[in-house]
Amino acid sequence: MALVIKNGRVLDPAQRIDHVLDIRVDKGIIVACGPNLADHAEESDQIIDATGKLVIPGLIDVHCHLREPGGEAKETLATGTRAGARGGFTALCAMPNTSPVCDNQTGVEFLKSRAQATGVVRVYPIGAISKGLQGQELAEMGDMAECGAVAFSDDGKSVLRADLMRQALSYATMCKRIITAHCEDKDLATDGAMNEGYWSTLLGLRGLPAVAEDVFVARDILLAESVGAPVHIAHVSTMGAVNLIRQAQARGVDVTGEVCPHHLALTDAAVEGYNTATKVSPPLRTERDRVALKDGLADGTLTILATDHAPHTPEEKKREYAYAPFGISGLETAWPVFWRELIESGILTLHQLVAALTIHPAKRFGLPGGDLTVGSAADITIIDTGHREKVSLDGWQSKGLNTPFLGWELTSWPITTIVGGTVVMRDRQMLI
Amino acid sequence: MVWRRKDLLGLRGLSHQEIGKLLDTAVPMKEIIQRDIKKVPTLRGKSMVCLFYEASTRTRTSFELAGKYMSADTVNIAASSSSVVKGESLIDTGRTIDAMGADIIVMRHSASGAAQLLAGEVKARVINAGDGAHEHPTQGLLDMFTIREKKGKLAGLTVTILGDILHSRVARSNIWGLTTMGARVRVCGPSTLLPPEIAALGVEATTDIEAALRGADVVNVLRLQLERQQKGLFPTIREYGRLFGLNRDRLRLCKQDVLVLHPGPMNRGVEIADDVADGDQASIEEQVTNGVAVRMAALYLMMGGNNDGVGN
Numbered sequence A: 001m002a003l004v005i006k007n008g009r010v011l012d013p014a015q016r017i018d019h020v021l022d023i024r025v026d027k028g029i030i031v032a033c034g035p036n037l038a039d040h041a042e043e044s045d046q047i048i049d050a051t052g053k054l055v056i057p058g059l060i061d062v063h064c065h066l067r068e069p070g071g072e073a074k075e076t077l078a079t080g081t082r083a084g085a086r087g088g089f090t091a092l093c094a095m096p097n098t099s100p101v102c103d104n105q106t107g108v109e110f111l112k113s114r115a116q117a118t119g120v121v122r123v124y125p126i127g128a129i130s131k132g133l134q135g136q137e138l139a140e141m142g143d144m145a146e147c148g149a150v151a152f153s154d155d156g157k158s159v160l161r162a163d164l165m166r167q168a169l170s171y172a173t174m175c176k177r178i179i180t181a182h183c184e185d186k187d188l189a190t191d192g193a194m195n196e197g198y199w200s201t202l203l204g205l206r207g208l209p210a211v212a213e214d215v216f217v218a219r220d221i222l223l224a225e226s227v228g229a230p231v232h233i234a235h236v237s238t239m240g241a242v243n244l245i246r247q248a249q250a251r252g253v254d255v256t257g258e259v260c261p262h263h264l265a266l267t268d269a270a271v272e273g274y275n276t277a278t279k280v281s282p283p284l285r286t287e288r289d290r291v292a293l294k295d296g297l298a299d300g301t302l303t304i305l306a307t308d309h310a311p312h313t314p315e316e317k318k319r320e321y322a323y324a325p326f327g328i329s330g331l332e333t334a335w336p337v338f339w340r341e342l343i344e345s346g347i348l349t350l351h352q353l354v355a356a357l358t359i360h361p362a363k364r365f366g367l368p369g370g371d372l373t374v375g376s377a378a379d380i381t382i383i384d385t386g387h388r389e390k391v392s393l394d395g396w397q398s399k400g401l402n403t404p405f406l407g408w409e410l411t412s413w414p415i416t417t418i419v420g421g422t423v424v425m426r427d428r429q430m431l432i
Numbered sequence B: 001m002v003w004r005r006k007d008l009l010g011l012r013g014l015s016h017q018e019i020g021k022l023l024d025t026a027v028p029m030k031e032i033i034q035r036d037i038k039k040v041p042t043l044r045g046k047s048m049v050c051l052f053y054e055a056s057t058r059t060r061t062s063f064e065l066a067g068k069y070m071s072a073d074t075v076n077i078a079a080s081s082s083s084v085v086k087g088e089s090l091i092d093t094g095r096t097i098d099a100m101g102a103d104i105i106v107m108r109h110s111a112s113g114a115a116q117l118l119a120g121e122v123k124a125r126v127i128n129a130g131d132g133a134h135e136h137p138t139q140g141l142l143d144m145f146t147i148r149e150k151k152g153k154l155a156g157l158t159v160t161i162l163g164d165i166l167h168s169r170v171a172r173s174n175i176w177g178l179t180t181m182g183a184r185v186r187v188c189g190p191s192t193l194l195p196p197e198i199a200a201l202g203v204e205a206t207t208d209i210e211a212a213l214r215g216a217d218v219v220n221v222l223r224l225q226l227e228r229q230q231k232g233l234f235p236t237i238r239e240y241g242r243l244f245g246l247n248r249d250r251l252r253l254c255k256q257d258v259l260v261l262h263p264g265p266m267n268r269g270v271e272i273a274d275d276v277a278d279g280d281q282a283s284i285e286e287q288v289t290n291g292v293a294v295r296m297a298a299l300y301l302m303m304g305g306n307n308d309g310v311g312n
Helices: A077-086 A105-118 A141-146 A162-174 A198-203 A210-227 A239-250 A261-265 A287-298 A334-343 A350-357 A359-365 B016-033 B058-069 B090-099 B114-119 B137-151 B169-180 B209-213 B226-231 B237-244 B284-302
Strands: A003-012 A017-026 A029-034 A046-049 A054-057 A059-064 A089-094 A122-127 A178-181 A231-233 A255-259 A380-390 A409-419 A422-426 B047-052 B073-078 B104-109 B125-131 B158-162 B184-188 B204-206 B218-221 B259-261
Touching: A003 A350, A003 A380, A046 A422, A054 A350, A059 A077, A059 A334, A059 A350, A059 A359, A077 A089, A077 A105, A077 A409, A077 A422, A089 A380, A089 A409, A105 A122, A105 A141, A122 A141, A141 A162, A162 A178, A162 A210, A178 A210, A210 A231, A210 A239, A239 A255, A239 A287, A255 A287, A261 A287, A261 A334, A287 A334, A334 A350, A334 A380, A334 A409, A350 A359, B016 B058, B016 B137, B016 B169, B016 B284, B047 B058, B047 B090, B058 B073, B058 B104, B058 B125, B058 B137, B058 B284, B090 B104, B090 B114, B104 B114, B114 B125, B125 B137, B125 B284, B137 B169, B137 B218, B137 B259, B137 B284, B158 B169, B158 B209, B169 B184, B184 B209, B226 B237, B259 B284
Parallel strands: A003 A046, A003 A054, A059 A089, A089 A122, A178 A231, A231 A255, B047 B073, B047 B104, B104 B125, B158 B184, B158 B218, B184 B204, B218 B259
Antiparallel strands: A003 A017, A017 A029, A054 A380, A380 A409, A409 A422
């Protein structure tokens, strides 16, 4: 039985396609893309009418925390991948800060097999840079790369030792993998709970200064430059970091950066009231930073969008702000938040938005997919750009309820998610 | 004016009238404290629980006596001797106290926002007795009460807050309360102990102690937490005292009838010189008395009282 997606606006930045077309999927592969394919459909074919809808390559998230193994109360590969599918994602890159840490071949293999068995979208492991995320010795990147790690990161914290970071950049490049760098000088950010500024002063919370991020973005760019390695900067949140990346690119450094939905939609003013759903690392910054991120996306300095999905249990989050863990559960609201912040305000074209969530991350991380080329796996997302929905916990798939967007009425939602030809979500209902 | 708030979490957002009402209500309360028989039946049958997650002598005792003088049943819980050491969350502890029928919970906690968190989870009224570096509203009120008593007004006065502004909830509550009441507030301390964008709270900020003291009507000297030195916020206690301590010479820069306040406990010889602390211009012990009075006022108003009922 084949699947035909009929009459949708097929938008594929990789192939520069933007037409009303049909897509035919057979045995999990896109076998044809053209006008009026549905006219020749067989009786047994499943037809999805996408009239008036946007049909795009399945979204790819290069930054999320799926918590398994070790953090199953926060999220599992089953729930995390369902949350991804509900958000229109067909592939997720899982950060290695699990327990045990994904810092060797066994960890990578476990993640792959467990995701295969319980997940509903593709999961690509990101291996640790250092053993146990301790920042002391390199993890076995060669082994991990061979068995499927797509990138390396000590995300959650920086590799504090510059020598180790420099060696990691060099070694990962030899393994043909990229380092995705969490940039935060711990000494400048000790015990902080929110961005340092007017609101931290008013609320009496310890501040995380923007310069703690900037200093390490500068360091990691210089280290990468010195060994000729590419580097990807995770969750860019400050104006300073955007400027540093822009300057480095101008002199030819191979650096990219990603932006998260919450840093585009919110500022540190949202912390008033001490809602711990707003506690995230890096923290919500100022309006000036928010504008700089949008400028960086608009001028092409920043080319990748990612969620930094970081689910936590309600009991962990429902406590004193300073003691709550950092993180926002972001997979299920990413697309409409990006839409609101980048399309409705004219920051990006639709092509640019889709590229930042598909072909750009695929290319930068060496992942399959990210396009709708005939012959490739049928990872497809259908968006209803006119659909309005209030963010609520009804139907919420992630175990992490820690969203600062609860109650927001947003327009433009993923309605159907297809992974390798299997329809995982249809008309916003999970089918698996 | 009738008090309509469930809780007293901070002075930010309180109106001129609300603060005025609290201060006015404290006047007859102070008279009660000075009586031979310090007991009125106003809060008979009401219960008050003091939940203190941080060490405190004066604030806790002050609240407890305020409750007792008005015949409330008062209970103290120190975090070190409670189920908190067994890992119970703040919310669960609060709900437990709530279930026992407490009318008011007075809480001190090291985390900013803790009082608001608790208030959202319990039926009892919550008074914030200090949350992290956020607010300490009854301290702000007692400082304002003392100033008003000595100066006859608040509006138009210049009040200098001196010391570790960064970590101080007393400074923040003073800033909100005093600016709402029309006073001019200056804050002064080493640059490392002035929080970013503090001026945006409506104050003048400076590291120049002479400029900060010149012409001041009131100087509120904050306690220096001695452990801040280890975090590298200033080089030595000695140098702090030399650069930012309030001494006789510096006091002469203020108005002649300057009023000196300190929330206590004092580090004599560090942030305040011995002779200043014990000098004629200081009202540091009076502040303590006034603390009981404003807490009686807060308890009274929050339990639904108005001025007419005081003093029976």
